[in-house]
Amino acid sequence: xxxxxxxxxxxxxxxxxxxxxxxxxxxxxxxxxxxxxxxxxxxxxxxxxxxxxxxxxxxxxxxxxxxxxxxxxxxxxxxxxxxxxxxxxxxxxxxxxxxxxxxxxxxxxxxxxxxxxxxxxxxxxxxxxxxxxxxxxxxxxxxxxxxxxxxxxxxxxxxxxxxxxxxxxxxxxxxxxxxxxxxxxxxxxxxxxxxxxxxxxxxxxxxxxxxxxxxxxxxxxxxxxxxxxxxxxxxxxxxxxxxxxx
Numbered sequence: 697x698x699x700x701x702x703x704x705x706x707x708x709x710x711x712x713x714x715x716x717x718x719x720x721x722x723x724x725x726x727x728x729x730x731x732x733x734x735x736x737x738x739x740x741x742x743x744x745x746x747x748x749x750x751x752x753x754x755x756x757x758x759x760x761x762x763x764x765x766x767x768x769x770x771x772x773x774x775x776x777x778x779x780x781x782x783x784x785x786x787x788x789x790x791x792x793x794x795x796x797x798x799x800x801x802x803x804x805x806x807x808x809x810x811x812x813x814x815x816x817x818x819x820x821x822x823x824x825x826x827x828x829x830x831x832x833x834x835x836x837x838x839x840x841x842x843x844x845x846x847x848x849x850x851x852x853x854x855x856x857x858x859x860x861x862x863x864x865x866x867x868x869x870x871x872x873x874x875x876x877x878x879x880x881x882x883x884x885x886x887x888x889x890x891x892x893x894x895x896x897x898x899x900x901x902x903x904x905x906x907x908x909x910x911x912x913x914x915x916x917x918x919x920x921x922x923x924x925x926x927x928x929x930x931x932x933x934x935x936x937x938x939x940x941x942x
Contacts, residue, residue, distance in 0.1 A: 871918040
């Protein structure tokens with residue numbers, strides 16, 4: 697399976713922009729003692745359990761509220777002290793739980809297909825990040841950035857990247873048969889001609905923008921195909937949610 701270098705680079709750089717995680721070892725997303733209810737099972741996906749601890753770590757509600765409170769005190773107080781705020785947070789937790797369920801379904805499919813990522817593939821992406829970002833002159837500079845700004849080790853970053861690459865390979869596997877016909881390209885061009893003009897305002901010939909249109913349509917179709925696959929996988933999976941435990 698071929699991987700899009702551009703997509704992987706975007707994925708890798710996006711990881712670098714993650715808001716630095718605040719320590720949650722002593723608190724869960726409600727700010728209570730982390731030892732309380734962290735092993736509570738909130739959902740099961742084909743028998744695999746998703747716990748309160750996993751939800752807390754993914755939702756990061758408490759760190760988010762603390763960050764908001766420093767900049768928007770009134771909003772932070774609203775979230776923490778009002779019934780409407782608590783309802784809002786509960787809906788957010790349900791949304792995150794659904795995302796965790798989707799991630800579990802995808803992970804199970806990855807395991808089923810035996811999808812793997814080599815250390816060489818991960819290192820290649822690390823090298824690409826360094827080569828395309830002037831901020832990082834070498835791997836040590838990237839490591840220092842992660843440590844000082846993201847509270848993350850290079851090993852942790854590589855681990856996350858490896859999982860991201862596995863997910864990308866799953867997407868490639870699921871959407872591998874996507875193609876675009878000449879008729880679709882021609883139709884898109886005719887409907888969007890004014891989007892393809894030169895500096896003088898003249899519409900560019902179709903052949904000058906064909907590859908651009910093809911990439912756009914392929915990406916759209918792949919996104920739709922993966923969403924359709926995931927929807928089907930959800931229906932086929934045995935999913936139990938215990939929302940009363942949240």
